[in-house]
Amino acid sequence: MTVPPVFPAVVGDVLDTLPPRLRKRVDASLGRVAEWTVTVDADTAGVTLDAETTLTWTLRQGTLTAADDLVCSCLLAPKCLHRGIAVAAAEVADGVPEPVPDRQPTADAVPAADAADAADAADETPSDGERAAAAVLWHACATVLRAGATGSGAVVRAGLLRAVHTARVAGLHRAAANGLRIAATLAAARAGDPSFDREVLTAELVELMLLCHDLRTSTGPVAELRGTARREYRPIGSLRLYGLCTEVVVAASGYAGVVTHLVDDGGALWTVPAIMPGGAERVAAAASGPVVIGESGLSQRALGRGGLLLSGGTASPDHRLGAGKAVRAVAASAASWGEPPLAGLWAQPLPDQVTRAFHARTRPDSHRAAGADLLFVAGIVLGAAGDALRLAVGEAHVDLVGERDRARENLRVLATAPGLRLRAVARLLPDCPGTAVALAVEGDLDLPDELRHHVDLGLDQLQRSHVAGDGTRELPPRPEPTDRVPRPVRPLENVVHRIALGGRAVAAVASAEREVAAFARNGLTTTASLLADLADASRDRGRDAFGRVVRDEGDDFPFAWLRAGLHVREFTRATARRAWLAAVEHG
Template sequence: MTVLTGLDKPALPPVRPEVVSEVVAALSPRLRKRLDGAAEKLADRPVGRTGDDWTIEVDEDVLLVLHAPGGVVRSAADVRCGCLLAPACLHRAAAVTVAPLATGHAGAVGGEAGGQPGGESGGQPGGEAAGAPGAPGETDDDAAEPGSTAVPLTGAESGAAERLHTCASAVLAAGISGAGAVLQAELLRAAHQARLVGLHRPCAEAVGVVARLRAARSGEPDHRLTDLSDALRELLGLTSALCSAATPRSALGDLRGTARQAYREAGGLRLYGLFTEPVLTATHAGVLSWAVDATGRLSTVAEITPHADRSTAASGALAAANRPVRLGDAVLSHREFTRAGLSVQGATRSATGRLGAGAGVRAVRAGGAPWTAEPADRLWAEPVTRQVARALAWTDLPHDSRPAGGDLLFLEVTLRGAAAPSGDSAARYPHADCDGLPLVLRPAHDHPDLAYGANLALLADCPGLRLRVIGRLERAPRPQLRLLAVGADPGAPGATLTLAADRSGRVNLGLERLQRADLPSDLPSGPPSGPPSGPPSGPPSGPPSGPPSGPGSGPPWGPEAPFAVEAPVHLLTRRVEQAVTGGRRALALLAVGAGSAARDGHRLRAAGLATAALLLDALAGSAGDQQRDVFGRVLVDDHRAFTEAWLTASCYGEELATALCAAAWSPPDGR
């Protein structure tokens, strides 16, 4: 057995959520108080691996063993400690607290990749894995489609939803700083009970909350406060709906979710490759390939596997692009599939567009199609405003009902130079004109070992270049796109990419690097006046008078750019996120400090956001509205009023952000 320390030590195997809750529940109240400190100490101890056994040297005399057949710890008996207090010892509980959670999915491809404990992926398609290796390829007649049943909740389901809501409320009230291992284990226990009675969607959301909470507490680089806040809102929204008598019976199927995705017969499919994106999460890495069939529907095939070392995860994702597509007898890699096609017989496909790889599927390589020919060309024919509306509506669907590519935009753009976006002076992103709208093109993933950054830096120096692009909508008060792939636009006026014939007129920006030779030689030598590096200094002077007429023309990039003055939505959303960070008590202190909440409410009303001001007042009031005993000590409550106020404010902020994003993408001439 090799024992390693520091950066070279192997990562601990994932542990099933129910194992975590069972091991922590075995601790005495005295030991539970010491669990967080013990977990921090154990994280620094040497780790070794022999086969399916991971060992941790607690001290000279005590060895802790995690038995993980198949790479996952599946029962409490698989966590063994040599100390005298075992099995009810602190070491076992600390080990399952430090180890990552086994979510049962290949990783968020978004998301939602997808997430997700990390939620960070090659482009975050969102929600659940959009193509996990080992996913069932055959049709699953036993798995019901989401929303296909109107059976009322049973008593067991109602009780499980109530417990899950109570635990989630306790986590919210405690905040990141206070939601330690014990609270996390209680939430996982409630999630396991929910799964046992068939509430699969709330269970998955609860596990995602714990995974993101751990990432926040440990300071992992892929932690984003917004992701944790979104996950808590989703979980509390689900449990609130399940606990409410006003929820229509027809909605219960979607609220319950399904244990596994159902695959339906799709018959014969002729698939044309579109692009491939790298997928990178906290625990998984790989690629996701996208294809379009003759009807214009998008489908996905993935090659995603667990990784034990963050430092090599990006290289693992790049290597996955050269592995064969797991579909029938097809003999081509994911990178080749980008520019080729497949003829599939006996195909199966899930509601989210995942193609099954069952024994009855037959697939052979076929010719591809350029983006400028059918069926791909119709993706760019859809009006931009309709694409944006579809992408925004896609995020409101349950994860297992989101159609593949619902969040993708297919745009024709003309590059206009580069400038640092507001609040991000270290980065310079390409800016483009899209049907008269100034558009910021951002990388789909910020990992330095992926090719996104280098490619966008090259494109930023190419004003006047005409492109067809595929990207993921970034919900923001100004038009922004997370760029995934670019291609030549030979039918449009102006210069475009001059790619080699074997690249079929397209580039996967996360996997392949653009070269100077791929750019036309007649581009302007210098960029036009760049877009502003900060918000506009005043209200817009009006829409542009006409379409762009040259490489340096187009919508004005100065303070006169056609953007509305940004509403101060952050005054509400920052309080929502402060509650997630510091908990109920910290929010109460912040809200009353120097009249902060009253001042923010006045600014919101002055901006015409009276509802936001009312919600902010309610949130601040509920945070501080806690009963005390005769000694001034806060009495324990169920945090129901605070949770309801926070959830209402969070949902309002989401809807307002969506509305502002849709307005930002509206044509400047009002068409």
């Protein structure tokens, strides 16, 4: 059994008590945890290291919430390496030991009028405490940048986790969640985990540092910058809902299940999730499990093909339906994709859908409307294009790919029937123009009763007999394939990624003069200026009277890196959007 999880601040509290010589040994000693046998009894946990040394955890709801609750019996305790190893190797729990001050209750717990009054009373600008917490988190990120992922050991991560705790207590829940993801990514990098991706780390650092900057300068909607500790549900009244499809979800964070997409009479999309801890083995149980809203008696899979009458409903801002005690729901008749209101989803021109999907991806997840990044594509099967199913959509084409093995198998079956007319629900892939992840399809298919209306590609199994045709379908001209999005700013992007991985010293060694000159010749003067500024900031280190490098605590280097990272992100998004529109408009 692994060591118990800890709250973020506990890691810093324990490591701060260690003398410098022991702090340096923590990372090299983490492998000892694999040899420990941890026993848990009620609210305590313990491990016997030798005849005279025992570590004891006092847990609250299974988590170590205070440094004093971790006790070692060795002579050096509490300034011993054993306690440092225990917290450094532990999973970080997402929470704080004390209630978050001034957090508004959810709509499930208060009347609608009270919830509206609470929203109206929200501050229009961040408080001094919130700005201070954002500044602490900013400096923690700057420390990570200077050290890089390879140099961010237990002490650097502890500083980040302490800043995360400060942000959470101040009510900056979005920033705190982002900081926890960065801390987990740094731990994966140090452990040599193959799941570590420097591009993901870079994106998370850019997002968090930009968020901290906006909080410190009061830039943008404050409620969106703060985020929420818990998803807030507000009353929405009664709805008549129609099942669209059921999507399989297997997240890298250790959660899996399904999300059922629904459509109301006005064409708005809503979701009902069934996500639980675990891997892909959890998907089947979630899909066949009951819908927690009301007492409809429907499973998630049946809801995706059925209908629902909802009264007293609640929902979060991203249109996730709530399951409060006052919510009532009963099963209702379904609608096919060719009938109102579902048919209206395919009426919007594809270029307009692409524009909407790209705009949605710039929003935080908690403020992104359900289905905003989905595409509703109708076309004719041209056949396989590598691992994708190619659809002719007017004079353009879209390649549909599968995210899981079952979906890929189903798409291969569909590719054997050129000329087949299909409707598809898919999620746009911004880095691959003309390519989207297919969630469900419907068309000229001979489906059994249990697959009425459509096929959920991640759950259902298509057979060759379901798509058999007479072989006389007329095919449109086959368009040329579209390449991936080119990256004109690739040299700047590489420097940004290298700094996130190896720290400031990596950029300080290499010269960027050739890349700066190339950018200037190609007319990318802003990109050239940003790369030159980043290179200069990386090398600009002060020295004392003895020639020793002075520790840099200024913001010049973090700001130079953030400006470069933000430029790369926005340039790439704009290039991807333009390439996607070109793919669907011109083929």
